[in-house]
Amino acid sequence: xxxxxxxxxxxxxxxxxxxxxxxxxxxxxxxxxxxxxxxxxxxxxxxxxxxxxxxxxxxxxxxxxxxxxxxxxxxxxxxxxxxxxxxxxxxxxxxxxxxxxxxxxxx
Numbered sequence: 001x002x003x004x005x006x007x008x009x010x011x012x013x014x015x016x017x018x019x020x021x022x023x024x025x026x027x028x029x030x031x032x033x034x035x036x037x038x039x040x041x042x043x044x045x046x047x048x049x050x051x052x053x054x055x056x057x058x059x060x061x062x063x064x065x066x067x068x069x070x071x072x073x074x075x076x077x078x079x080x081x082x083x084x085x086x087x088x089x090x091x092x093x094x095x096x097x098x099x100x101x102x103x104x105x106x107x
Contacts, residue, residue: 019027
């Protein structure tokens with residue numbers, strides 16, 4: 001509305017000097033709704049009840065689950081083997097053929 005100040009922290013809210021009847025009714029309705037809302041206790045929505053466990057098992061999902069559980073130890077075992085082999089290779093001394101007569105590695 002023209003002539004209204006922007007409502008921020010520095011602007012004080014001052015009652016209108018000549019409010020119309022419609023503005024007074026709207027303000028009274030808003031204040032009444034706010035008062036009712038503040039007096040009503042907060043009610044939490046009821047928690048949805050979910051089935052605890054369903055004995056209906058999808059065969060395809062069970063097959064995938066069993067397959068995943070079966071392959072997981074193999075993944076861990078192969079990763080462990082790879083790491084052990086890598087660490088073992090890095091701990092070996094260089095081969096004699098890769099050394100020059102002075103005793104340094106050749107590229």
